[in-house]
Amino acid sequence: MAVRFIGNKQKLLDFILQKVIEETNLTSGLFVDLFTGTTSVAIGAKKLGFDVITNDKLISSFIYSKAGLLVNEEPRFENLLPNIDVNTDSLFEQPYDLVLQYLNNLPEIEGLFYKEYAPGGSAKYLSEPRQYFTDNNAKKIDAIRIKINYWYKKKLIDDIERSLLISSLILATNKVANISGTYGAYLKSWYNRALEKIELERYPLFFSNGNYSVFNEDANNLVKKLKTADIVYIDPPYTKRQYNAYYHIPETLAIGDNPKVWGKTGQRPRQGDETSAYCYKREARNALHELVNNIKARHIFLSYSTDGHISHNEILDILSTKGEPKYWGVDYKRFRSNNPEGGKIEGLKEMLYYVEVID
Numbered sequence: 001m002a003v004r005f006i007g008n009k010q011k012l013l014d015f016i017l018q019k020v021i022e023e024t025n026l027t028s029g030l031f032v033d034l035f036t037g038t039t040s041v042a043i044g045a046k047k048l049g050f051d052v053i054t055n056d057k058l059i060s061s062f063i064y065s066k067a068g069l070l071v072n073e074e075p076r077f078e079n080l081l082p083n084i085d086v087n088t089d090s091l092f093e094q095p096y097d098l099v100l101q102y103l104n105n106l107p108e109i110e111g112l113f114y115k116e117y118a119p120g121g122s123a124k125y126l127s128e129p130r131q132y133f134t135d136n137n138a139k140k141i142d143a144i145r146i147k148i149n150y151w152y153k154k155k156l157i158d159d160i161e162r163s164l165l166i167s168s169l170i171l172a173t174n175k176v177a178n179i180s181g182t183y184g185a186y187l188k189s190w191y192n193r194a195l196e197k198i199e200l201e202r203y204p205l206f207f208s209n210g211n212y213s214v215f216n217e218d219a220n221n222l223v224k225k226l227k228t229a230d231i232v233y234i235d236p237p238y239t240k241r242q243y244n245a246y247y248h249i250p251e252t253l254a255i256g257d258n259p260k261v262w263g264k265t266g267q268r269p270r271q272g273d274e275t276s277a278y279c280y281k282r283e284a285r286n287a288l289h290e291l292v293n294n295i296k297a298r299h300i301f302l303s304y305s306t307d308g309h310i311s312h313n314e315i316l317d318i319l320s321t322k323g324e325p326k327y328w329g330v331d332y333k334r335f336r337s338n339n340p341e342g343g344k345i346e347g348l349k350e351m352l353y354y355v356e357v358i359d
């Protein structure tokens with residue numbers, strides 16, 4: 001999925017999956033993705049033939065997981081279609097396409113997104129209006145999200161169908177967001193794509209008949225409750241950037257509420273503990289240590305950056321409690337296979353670690 005997301009492993013996916021296969025000799029069994037983000041690695045594992053469990057603290061990631069893992073046949077929207085004005089006799093279009101067309105053609109509404117995240121609405125009360133979206137796109141987003149949440153409330157769509165439509169909406173929103181990568185700030189001048197008209201498209205689906213489960217909690221808590229897996233993949237944050245703050249707008253779309261947003265960038269108010277221990281230098285190492293200690297699996301893979309809070313040697317120490325770790329330095333431009341000479345990893349950005357757990 002082409003979502004702009006810090007740490008999205010889409011570009012490294014082939015490399016990661018190749019190592020998974022080479023090291024474990026597995027293409028089936030249970031694969032757990034504890035910090036699933038955009039779900040790119042989890043979907044890769046699903047495509048290979050694994051049963052998959054995903055988890056993430058973000059509600060938007062939970063929504064993508066439901067769409068990407070739990071939809072395993074062409075969605076029918078059976079309760080909804082008789083209640084909306086679409087041509088259900090169409091021989092060529094699937095119900096999902098018809099619903100997207102219907103949503104794309106809704107009249108605009110001046111709701112939360114227009115009032116808080118577009119210049120026309122926010123100029124009414126802010127001296128520096130926010131410009132995450134053009135006025136028209138923001139009003140369109142409002143119309144679509146209000147309609148999807150109304151359908152859900154009226155039980156015309158179920159939770160999975162809502163997740164699929166919201167995933168389509170988050171992807172479309174991401175394409176026209178006037179940001180340089182995260183929602184931590186908007187750009188002062190308009191990015192070309194932000195001026196294009198928002199258009200919902202199908203969320204990429206892959207149907208399979210494995211067992212899939214999705215969770216939305218702190219990985220360190222979840223891991224204590226999970227059954228034994230074949231492979232656990234760990235991809236925690238490695239800098240101080242808290243994902244809930246950087247992706248507050250997808251979170252609002254996923255949650256479907258109308259929060260009282262604050263500050264220059266229109267952040268959501270905090271609800272409970274959304275921050276991650278992995279984003280604090282003083283906590284990250286202990287959090288990873290505790291997590292690894294509680295994993296019940298034969299194979300553990302970990303992605304981390306050489307710029308991260310936890311040093312390469314600290315990671316090796318932690319993984320050594322389970323077995324003999326291996327690692328590969330992965331440059332975005334080229335892959336350097338196996339352990340770099342003398343363990344030197346200068347200039348490399350992404351590391352992939354692996355340990356086979358010794359009983």
Ligand SMILES: C[S@@+](CC[C@H](N)C(=O)[O-])C[C@H]1O[C@@H](n2cnc3c(N)ncnc32)[C@H](O)[C@@H]1O
Pocket residue numbers: 005006007008009010034035036037038039040041055056057058061217218219220235236237238243244275276277278
């Ligand atoms: C580096 S990103 C993962 C990227 C993902 N592999 C992908 O390809 O998109 C880290 C993810 O960890 C999540 N996260 C941070 N702390 C967490 C925690 N304690 N428990 C569960 N998820 C957490 C963040 O919300 C974020 O989605």
